[in-house]
Amino acid sequence: MLTERYFWGLQPHIRCGKGDIAKIVLLPGELERVERIAAHFDRGSVRKISSHREFRTWTGKVNGGEVSVTSTGVGCPSAAIAVEELINVGAEVLIRVGSTGAIQEYINLGDVIIVDSAVSNDGTTSEYMPETYPAVADFKVVEALVKAAEYLGVRYHVGTVRTNDAFYAGQRVEEIVERYKAANVLSFEMECSAIFTVARLRAKKAGAVLGVVGNLVTGEHSYKGGEEAKNKADSAKENAIRVAVEAVKYL
Numbered sequence: 001m002l003t004e005r006y007f008w009g010l011q012p013h014i015r016c017g018k019g020d021i022a023k024i025v026l027l028p029g030e031l032e033r034v035e036r037i038a039a040h041f042d043r044g045s046v047r048k049i050s051s052h053r054e055f056r057t058w059t060g061k062v063n064g065g066e067v068s069v070t071s072t073g074v075g076c077p078s079a080a081i082a083v084e085e086l087i088n089v090g091a092e093v094l095i096r097v098g099s100t101g102a103i104q105e106y107i108n109l110g111d112v113i114i115v116d117s118a119v120s121n122d123g124t125t126s127e128y129m130p131e132t133y134p135a136v137a138d139f140k141v142v143e144a145l146v147k148a149a150e151y152l153g154v155r156y157h158v159g160t161v162r163t164n165d166a167f168y169a170g171q172r173v174e175e176i177v178e179r180y181k182a183a184n185v186l187s188f189e190m191e192c193s194a195i196f197t198v199a200r201l202r203a204k205k206a207g208a209v210l211g212v213v214g215n216l217v218t219g220e221h222s223y224k225g226g227e228e229a230k231n232k233a234d235s236a237k238e239n240a241i242r243v244a245v246e247a248v249k250y251l
Contacts (some may be wrong), residue, residue, distance in 0.1 A: 011085035014070060015050040016079070022066035023092040024251055026244050029072055029099075029191065031056045037069045037097065051198065053077055057085040062248045072096075075165060076124035076194035083198040093251055094140060096195050096208035098160065099237055100182075101189040102215045103177055107186060109220055109232035111155045112240050114145045115208040118192040119162040119185060123176030125197045127183065135145050135163070135193040136200065148246035150211075154239045157187045161210070163193035177216050179195040188216065209243045211236030 001014040003200055008125040010017045030150035034056045049057040054073030054199060059066065070086060072079040083094055100113055107113070111194045120126070125135060142158065160186050180188075191209050199206035213233035214221035 006181055013053060013081050014055040014057060014085045015149060016054040016085070016089050017244040018089050019156050020049045020057065020059060021090045022068040023085055023090060024248055025069065025086050025091045025094050026069040027072050027079070027094055027096045027195065028069065029074055031071045033097070033241075034058055034069050034071050037241050037245065040241060041067065050119040052191060055082060061236055062245055063182055065248070067248050072191060074167075075190050076122040077162065080124050080194040080236055082197050083195055087199075087202050087204055091204065093141060093205045093243050094199055095145075095206070095247065096191055096210070097240050098172065098189060098191060098208065098210050099213045099233075099240070101114045101190040101221070102187045102212045103181045103217055104186055105217050107157055107212055107214070107215060108155070108214055109215065109229060110235045110239065111157060111212045112236065112243055113161065113186050113210045113212060114142060114149065114156055114158045115161050115192050115210065116142050116244075117160045117195055119160060119163055119180070120189075120193040120197070121164040123165055124194045128197055128201060133197065135196040137196055137207040138199075138205035139249070141205050143209055144250035145243055148243045149249055150244055152246055154243055156243070157186055161187045161189050161192055163189060163191065165190070181217060182216060187212065205232035209240045210245070211238070212239075224250035
């Protein structure tokens with residue numbers, strides 16, 4: 001098995017080994033967000049571990065405790081690779097720190113969504129388990145994220161998101177949006193189901209906090225809403241980071 005072959009050396013994709021990774025790992029999608037997250041770590045504690053393909057890893061400390069951050073790229077295939085290999089080298093708690101498009105009118109740009117479960121409308125999780133297998137976050141991770149949001153005064157929503165593979169396709173089909181809106185799904189995103197499923201199958205903890213950068217129902221979006229919308233979306237990303245880093249203190 002590939003994971004066994006690399007278990008005691010560097011993992012083939014993330015290029016990290018034993019001792020490089022903290023037990024708690026934050027998982028942004030974007031390479032650039034690694035540095036942005038690490039800026040919230042204890043001053044002078046950050047060390048750059050690796051950068052290969054879409055996977056960039058830095059490790060530092062929050063309140064004196066070690067924490068890592070690894071980018072996953074876009075979508076479930078690369079997210080699953082990151083989670084598998086991070087667990088191989090010592091990760092025990094994995095928290096996605098990303099962005100999302102809301103599908104409920106009451107969710108505003110700048111808010112965050114703390115994910116407790118995901119609809120698995122992706123191809124990757126079906127390679128692991130049937131669609132009937134639940135993609136759920138760990139309760140203690142969800143609880144820590146909620147405590148963090150409340151402490152920081154960040155407006156948040158807790159619930160289910162839909163994980164899908166095609167960024168644009170679902171946004172263009174009104175019936176898809178309406179179906180999941182009626183089912184009280186909060187937003188669409190592209191990684192949570194794989195992260196939750198792989199972590200649960202390997203007896204690890206996972207969660208997610210997502211900054212709301214658009215709303216598919218109201219039409220407000222950072223890409224087309226002018227400077228104000230862009231600023232709100234940037235605040236959403238920063239709020240998600242702040243909540244995730246604060247939650248580390250409770251974990």
